[in-house]
Amino acid sequence: MxxxxxxxxxxxxxxxxxxxxxxxxxxxxxxxxxxxxxxxxAPCVHACPTSIxxxxxxxxxxxxxxxxxxxxxxxxxxxxxxxxxxxxxEVLCEGDCVYTTWGRTPISIGRLxxxxxxxxxxxVELERKHATGKSIGxxxxxxxxxxxxxxxxxxxHEAVIYEKGTxxxxxxxxxxxxxxxxxxxxxxxxxxxxxxxxxxxTGVEVGKDISADELLEKHDAVFLGPGLGEDSQMDALARDTxxxxxxxxxxxxxxxxxxxxxxxxxxxxxxxGGNTALDxxxxxxxxxxxxxxxxxRRSEAEMRGYGHEWTQAKKEGVVLVPxxxxxxxxxxxxxxxxxxxxxxxxxxxxxxxxxEIRTDLVIVAIGQARLLELxxxxxxxxxxxxxxxxxDEETGVTGNPxxxxxxxxxxxxxxxxxxxxxxxxxxxxxxxxxxxxxxGGKNA
Amino acid sequence: MPxxxxxxxxxxxxxxxxxxxAPPTNSGEQVMRAFDAGWGGAVxxxxxxxxxxxxxxxxxxxxTGQRMMGLTNIELITDRPLDVNLREITEVKKRYPGHAxxxxxxxxxxxxxVTLIKRSEDTGADGLELNFGCPHGxxxxxxxxxxxxxxxxxxxxxxxxxxxxxxxVIAKLTPNITDVTEPAEAACRxxxxxxxxxxxxxxxxxxxxxxxxxxxxxxxxxxxxxxCGPAVKPIALRMLAQLSRDPQVTVPVSGIGGxxxxxxxxxxxxxxxxxxxxxTAVMHYGYRIVGELIDGLDAxxxxxxxxxxxxxxxxxxxxxxxxxxxxxxxxxxAQIDADKCIGCQLCHVACHDGAHQCIxxxxxxxxxxxxxxxxxxAAQKAAESDGDSPYRVPWVDETECxxxxxxxxxxxxxxxxxxVERRRAPEVDTWNDRVASGRDYVPGGLRELEKG
Numbered sequence: 001m002x003x004x005x006x007x008x009x010x011x012x013x014x015x016x017x018x019x020x021x022x023x024x025x026x027x028x029x030x031x032x033x034x035x036x037x038x039x040x041x042a043p044c045v046h047a048c049p050t051s052i053x054x055x056x057x058x059x060x061x062x063x064x065x066x067x068x069x070x071x072x073x074x075x076x077x078x079x080x081x082x083x084x085x086x087x088x089x090e091v092l093c094e095g096d097c098v099y100t101t102w103g104r105t106p107i108s109i110g111r112l113x114x115x116x117x118x119x120x121x122x123x124v125e126l127e128r129k130h131a132t133g134k135s136i137g138x139x140x141x142x143x144x145x146x147x148x149x150x151x152x153x154x155x156x157h158e159a160v161i162y163e164k165g166t167x168x169x170x171x172x173x174x175x176x177x178x179x180x181x182x183x184x185x186x187x188x189x190x191x192x193x194x195x196x197x198x199x200x201x202t203g204v205e206v207g208k209d210i211s212a213d214e215l216l217e218k219h220d221a222v223f224l225g226p227g228l229g230e231d232s233q234m235d236a237l238a239r240d241t242x243x244x245x246x247x248x249x250x251x252x253x254x255x256x257x258x259x260x261x262x263x264x265x266x267x268x269x270x271x272x273g274g275n276t277a278l279d280x281x282x283x284x285x286x287x288x289x290x291x292x293x294x295x296x297r298r299s300e301a302e303m304r305g306y307g308h309e310w311t312q313a314k315k316e317g318v319v320l321v322p323x324x325x326x327x328x329x330x331x332x333x334x335x336x337x338x339x340x341x342x343x344x345x346x347x348x349x350x351x352x353x354x355x356e357i358r359t360d361l362v363i364v365a366i367g368q369a370r371l372l373e374l375x376x377x378x379x380x381x382x383x384x385x386x387x388x389x390x391x392d393e394e395t396g397v398t399g400n401p402x403x404x405x406x407x408x409x410x411x412x413x414x415x416x417x418x419x420x421x422x423x424x425x426x427x428x429x430x431x432x433x434x435x436x437x438x439x440g441g442k443n444a
Numbered sequence: 445m446p447x448x449x450x451x452x453x454x455x456x457x458x459x460x461x462x463x464x465x466a467p468p469t470n471s472g473e474q475v476m477r478a479f480d481a482g483w484g485g486a487v488x489x490x491x492x493x494x495x496x497x498x499x500x501x502x503x504x505x506x507x508t509g510q511r512m513m514g515l516t517n518i519e520l521i522t523d524r525p526l527d528v529n530l531r532e533i534t535e536v537k538k539r540y541p542g543h544a545x546x547x548x549x550x551x552x553x554x555x556x557x558v559t560l561i562k563r564s565e566d567t568g569a570d571g572l573e574l575n576f577g578c579p580h581g582x583x584x585x586x587x588x589x590x591x592x593x594x595x596x597x598x599x600x601x602x603x604x605x606x607x608x609x610x611x612x613v614i615a616k617l618t619p620n621i622t623d624v625t626e627p628a629e630a631a632c633r634x635x636x637x638x639x640x641x642x643x644x645x646x647x648x649x650x651x652x653x654x655x656x657x658x659x660x661x662x663x664x665x666x667x668x669x670x671x672c673g674p675a676v677k678p679i680a681l682r683m684l685a686q687l688s689r690d691p692q693v694t695v696p697v698s699g700i701g702g703x704x705x706x707x708x709x710x711x712x713x714x715x716x717x718x719x720x721x722x723x724t725a726v727m728h729y730g731y732r733i734v735g736e737l738i739d740g741l742d743a744x745x746x747x748x749x750x751x752x753x754x755x756x757x758x759x760x761x762x763x764x765x766x767x768x769x770x771x772x773x774x775x776x777x778a779q780i781d782a783d784k785c786i787g788c789q790l791c792h793v794a795c796h797d798g799a800h801q802c803i804x805x806x807x808x809x810x811x812x813x814x815x816x817x818x819x820x821x822a823a824q825k826a827a828e829s830d831g832d833s834p835y836r837v838p839w840v841d842e843t844e845c846x847x848x849x850x851x852x853x854x855x856x857x858x859x860x861x862x863x864v865e866r867r868r869a870p871e872v873d874t875w876n877d878r879v880a881s882g883r884d885y886v887p888g889g890l891r892e893l894e895k896g
Contacts, residue, residue, distance in 0.1 A: 034509035037856055040789035041805075043836070062508065096833075098786040102857070 004187040006167055009258035016287060017178040021111050029115040033062040036107050039098055044109060047096040049421040050077035054093060058112055070120030073113055078150040078196075078424070079143055081121060081189045082172050083417045084113035085181040090308045092417070121192065128197070129156035134434045137162060137219035139206050139374070142170020143416045144407025144423035145225035146193045151427035153197035157434070160219070161198060164205035167256060170227055171408075172416060174252035177279045179286065183255045212377035216402065221430050224378070224389060224398070224405035225423060228368035228413055241329055243336035247272065247280045247365030254283060265360040267291045269339055271326060272365030273303040278313050280363045285316040293357060295321045297344045321357065325349045329362060336362055371409055378403055388412050396426030397433075404430055446745035447752040448738065450484070452718045453612045453638040453696050455570045457544035459484035460713065460753050461737050464700050464721035465548035465573060465616075468731070470522065472532030476539065481731035482738055485544025487640075487721060488533060490521035490575045491560060492550040492587070497523050503649035503660035503669065514675035515724050516649035518660060518667055520581045521550055526563075533567040544719075546614065550575040550587050557601070558608045571612040574605060576627070577643020579620050579670050589643065592618035595630035602634035612637040614698060617683075619676075620646050624683045629692040639687065640698035640721065642680045644670025673724035677702030681715055688716025688761045704733075706740025713753065714760035768876040776847035776863040778803070778840045780818070784860035787836030791851035791861060802844035803851055806835050814843035842866070 036058040044054045053072055060069035073080035089110040097106035134157045138145040141163035149159035167173050172186045194200060204210055215222050231246020253260040268289045270281040273296035285292045299322050328340040339359055343352040375383050380400030382390045389405045396404040406422035448459040462485035463469050463478055470489045478486055497520055507513040537545050547564040549572055551557050576598055578588030591598050605613055615631040619642040628639055646668050650659045658666040680701025687693045699717025703709050704725035712720045725733055750756055795803035806822035818839035829835040852861040878884035
């Protein structure tokens with residue numbers, strides 16, 4: 001376990017997982033990097049939301065210049081280390097690799113990026129501008145805020161992140177599938193962002209420990225990167241029943257809470273069909289739960305989760321219950337016992353009752369609540385009809401010119417790499433706003 | 445089934461594949477295992493006066509992950525006692541009478557040569573190879589390449605040997621010389637039976653960047669070595685071809701230099717080698733590679749309807765010309781198969797930065813009047829494609845294309861870029877023709893032009 005200043009118990013369920021792809025050794029990294037064709041105007045770069053110069057960092061691995069390789073990555077993407085491991089490369093860089101077009105195995109860009117950052121990042125010194133005297137307060141310590149704050153610090157500004165929880169890193173720490181990246185390694189990356197001069201204050205909740213007005217008074221600009229809220233409620237489900245958990249909560253506890261145990265769980269049901277549902281189901285199956293069912297209100301073909309993730313889930317034994325909606329959580333002595341289901345047509349319930357399924361654990365993965373309450377504290381900032389913060393796509397600026405926002409709270413829940421790209425773009429725009437340049441927003 | 449057996453200057457061999465004089469032929473135990481594996485002949489590691497070897501001895505150059513593109517060594521001739529070597533050679537020849545067994549020799553004085561030749565012939569060996577090539581260590585003592593680089597000395601020495609020898613004698617030449625035909629012709633004047641080439645090239649294989657010492661490192665210093673392996677093949681082929689078309693070189697040649705598979709071997713044969721000698725590939729992968737050499741050559745000869753190896757020997761020599769004899773009206777242009785293209789655009793960047801700026805990205809416009817049949821199609825497809833999967837197939841301006849081959853060479857996809865013939869005129873017109881007919885100038889022509 002990687003040691004960091006943040007407290008994590010060694011008894012977490014997460015520690016039972018091993019890496020989906022073990023790290024490359026030198027020989028493997030050389031062999032793979034030498035396979036790269038070094039395309040001109042490479043399609044992989046276009047596919048990366050942070051536009052990492054992929055052929056360049058790969059050629060630097062091949063020439064034994066791992067430090068330079070890591071610098072190429074981190075210059076474009078401050079969270080290059082976690083993106084290397086959590087990015088859905090199958091649909092991003094590797095999906096557009098010309099080898100894929102050619103019907104051959106694409107370059108393992110994610111694994112090479114992990115090799116470069118893990119072995120080279122500690123030697124990288126990114127250029128830091130002189131102190132400007134300007135200060136930015138950032139709400140939430142997830143990928144969007146970390147990337148934004150890191151870039152702001154490099155531009156010479158003071159960047160202070162306020163995180164209501166005890167652990168920084170956002171969903172990278174509490175939500176990423178542990179076979180992709182465990183929490184301790186995420187926290188190590190957070191410390192790298194700290195090393196750029198970013199201050200992270202955990203246990204500080206906006207509206208409780210510090211007000212929005214105080215934030216605006218203390219800082220020259222504010223960045224909102226709160227992510228999405230807690231798990232959405234599901235009317236039919238008794239959330240008070242023991243054994244019923246929201247997916248975000250379940251993953252967080254599996255990764256960080258040593259009291260979380262699956263000892264009495266043989267049957268589990270995950271409700272939903274998106275990537276969070278697939279992550280939760282795969283994690284349960286890999287942790288040894290015998291029967292893991294995915295209850296989804298539409299058909300297999302309509303699942304929103306990535307195809308490659310669902311293929312893996314099936315291999316791990318996850319069974320789909322399609323076109324089904326939970327009518328009732330049946331409990332015994334306050335503990336969940338089974339799920340009563342009705343057939344769904346086009347995602348809507350019908351009267352047709354299906355067989356009850358036995359279950360010891362129900363994970364609800366049907367989305368996260370929005371953050372209206374937080375948003376309403378900041379003058380000029382608004383949410384749209386779906387509960388997303390309204391912010392300019394290029395600059396992240398909200399209805400208040402001093403307040404910027406990015407990440408899941410704005411885009412409704414995309415990948416870490418999208419949050420990083422948006423956060424970095426916002427940093428460039430904030431810098432332009434504070435320093436009086438009008439060139440902000442582009443090429444962040 | 446083609447007959448792979450060869451007769452090299454009277455030396456019979458079951459196939460043209462011999463092991464070169466080097467570590468793989470250091471001992472009888474090794475040579476017998478090599479013959480068992482299928483090698484037709486072996487040139488024993490050079491015998492001579494006692495030497496002492498150093499450590500380390502080898503260094504290699506890797507290329508994009510491929511090990512040992514080239515190998516360098518600073519090892520000297522055999523460091524085993526002469527009696528032991530001669531006894532083992534005798535034993536091997538007795539056990540393998542049908543295989544070609546050659547003894548490589550290198551000594552200094554005439555008396556030593558005469559003595560060593562007699563003792564070598566007593567083993568029953570089929571021939572002698574004179575090591576005039578070793579370019580490190582031995583040459584500092586006036587032997588090896590020191591002889592190969594001085595045609596007069598070499599001629600004299602071959603005379604001594606030919607006076608003393610009663611079995612075929614092969615002179616092995618060094619490539620560390622400006623014109624390899626000079627020592628070859630000198631050896632022929634002294635009535636040598638055959639030639640072999642190339643020996644290794646003088647080299648520094650690399651530098652240890654932490655210690656700042658050249659490689660291979662001997663303590664805190666190093667010395668230059670002899671370079672061999674796949675990287676030297678083009679140099680060897682050219683020197684072989686020079687000898688093959690030289691009317692003064694009338695003896696058979698054994699080709700050496702970077703041969704690793706049957707294709708390499710066939711190329712040497714086509715450029716005039718009667719046998720080939722292999723070392724680096726065996727040092728890399730072992731004697732077993734000879735199976736692939738035999739199988740591949742056998743299949744190739746059968747496919748080309750050649751009954752025996754000698755049908756192939758020298759077959760490409762008539763096509764090896766001087767530049768002045770090449771047809772200036774022959775012209776090719778690149779064509780890109782859009783269906784095979786994977787969109788890496790390496791042809792574009794190579795042509796744009798390293799050649800003649802005639803391969804363009806889709807969406808750009810052709811110069812009016814230039815022949816560029818794919819330009820408009822590419823522009824149309826680029827316009828139709830979306831941002832998620834843009835059309836990336838480049839197009840060729842055939843008017844600007846000089847037919848250099850670079851795009852075809854960098855393209856990772858087999859047969860995606862082909863060079864298509866577009867003759868400038870039906871008649872053949874060479875530089876020599878132009879000079880002969882007064883349409884162009886001989887060397888010094890620029891001065892002629894200035895004078896008007």
